[in-house]
Amino acid sequence: MSDPTEFNTGGPPGSNVPGWKPPPDLVGTVLADRYKVISVLGDGGMGRVYLGEHVTLRKKVAIKVLKQEFCHDRTNVERFLQEARAASMIRHENIVDIMDFGQVPGGSVFFVMELLEGADLSDLIKKIGRLPWMRTRNILLQVVRALRAAHESGIIHRDMKPANVYLIDRSGVNDYVKVLDFGIAKVDDQSTGLTRTGAVFGTAGYMAPEQACGDPVDSRTDVYAVGCMMFEMLTGRTPFPGTNFMRVLTQHMNEPPPRPREVCPEADVSDEVETIILTALAKKQEDRFRDMAALEKAIAQANGEVATVPPQNRPRTTNKGTVVLEDGPNPFAGMTPGQPPPGFTGGDHGGDGATMMLDGFHPTSGTGSHPKMTPTAPVTGSHPQMVPVTGEHPQMVRPEDEEAEDRRRKMI
Template sequence: MPIAEGAEFAGYRIVRRLGSGGMGEVYLVQHPRLPRLEALKVLPANVSADPEFRQRFEREADVAASLWHPHIVSVHDRGEHDGQLWITMDYVDGTDVVRLLRERYPGGMPANEALEIISAVAEALDYAYERQLLHRDVKPANILVAESRSARRIALADFGIAKMANETHGLTATNMTIGSVAYAAPEQLTGAHLDGRADQYALACTAFHMLTGRPPFADQNPAAVIGKQLSEPPPPLGGLRPDLVSMEPVLARAMAKDPVQRFGSCREFAAALRLGASRPGQNRWRPPARLRPHSRRPRRHPRRRRPRHRHPRHRRPGFRRGPTRRGRRTAHRRRGWRPSWASGSRLCWRWSWSCSSVSA
């Protein structure tokens, strides 16, 4: 049951309801002691009694509280009130990407604005993965954008199903009921081992949604969406946005079914996407050398080339080089000269009458 406006919950005064997420409802509340507004997330009573969901909710607070990044929503406090678990976090006075697409860009965002959001989320995901944390629920609804006159803040929210990168047990049976299957990686749908490339896949699906206005695998039936995620290749971006055809190979690589074929990090994916956007009209993209593993070819031993001119005077215009030794020998024979050793050990050329008479 929603909490009424003006009521108090765990010492916080409810201002209004902001929305509902996968694990509860979110309210805008007034801090009991500080003059600031915060976002209060409350888990329903029937779910709070479930030990598995209670473990998940408590871990969300612990995981999110250990992160501090300008593009991650920070956690302030957590607790329990009347059998309901709650957590308070930063209030981002803005909107999410889903509402932004619906109200401003129904056909897809401009490339520069989408790249700004993707780069910010990529920084946040790599920051969390460097601390052995996975988000596992990256989607447009969890990306918040707050605009003001001086600055623009982009924040990734809802680490509700965040997971330690080295965690291999527990809390796997209900992941897909909470996370969004339209953006989940194939290895996440099949229960395989996960790493940072799973969040990269979800970020690539989110980027496709932001650029085209629709998810890459859209269907009313969740089972059909799962089947497409596991078997079908990603739809071509150029079919919906011909002006962004140069970014199509980048998205195809980040949305590869095999995690080994994806980029090494979300930062590399964002950098490649920016590079592809800088080359409009080119559908053949090749990553730069710093993004290609083993990109340098083995160098051959440099062949020692003989200098073309041995002396600077040979470069003078109109100067003609003299004949070689072989050329001089041929010229002497044509004139009737024959080699002779009469002058000692040095080879000399003498006139031969027989040779001249034969030639005559």
């Protein structure tokens, strides 16, 4: 496998010349003399994924290529290659296998992955609404084992969400999990220089409070994201849905999560399972499961018996639209619990599915205190007004629920 640090990460020749255009699509070309590009499989924010084939082995692969317009920025190139580097460091059966690196003529870079045929967990939730506990349990156990292996390798994912969990059929086994996209992972290697204090990366609907503030993250940050996923898999919605990213992040930071059975009384959620979810969603890192091993044990032991008298239902909100926040100051840096975002007026700026990239070390290109926003999908629907939350940081478990608190303490 090539060493990604050997790549020329300067701009493509001539890219700074007026009138320069990126090279044509790669379909039909051969990369690094060994991978024939067959067709386009999909497009992402910074990369494009192709179906490819090894010219000698005739093995089908997926090839992810950094889009040409991002190649002139060394940080973009390093972050793109970090996705491959991180996944290849872990080498776990439930993490997508990265097989090779390479460089595209003209200056771009690529990496080669195993070809997966299936669907991501996000699509499954959209299709069926919510999952039964035993199916949820089977999927989550594979996810937490993959993340446990990542953490043991010094890697925090930082963007765990259903869209990054791919489900395939393998050897007759349904719902075989492959965790994807380590592009914004925090690698325990200061030489990369990619992690800076005050920088925020992640997706709003699954972002832990410390992550939203730009504070240090650890394995419990991923525990929180898995808690959000668990909530969504069983109820059909995230703990804090919405189309306003400031409101969603503020809720993660300040508001106690709703109880899954109050949101969706018909959900397949027992007392034990609900306690697991609420523990994973604790505001303070020290109040969550101490690591993925503890979360795995709790999920594995949960019996999944449904409560006989579910609480009253609550309104549900759909998740629409995506907004990518580009270079700009972190509006949550230095905030204290209960403090609304600076300059916040309750406007509509994307929702719980918004992928954040707020970099505190670059000046904003817009005005005011908010980072520049580039919409990548239309945002529709009505949005609730922002209600500032005041007072002390809320407790994870309500005081009257002493039995739930006892169960939670035993788990962590």
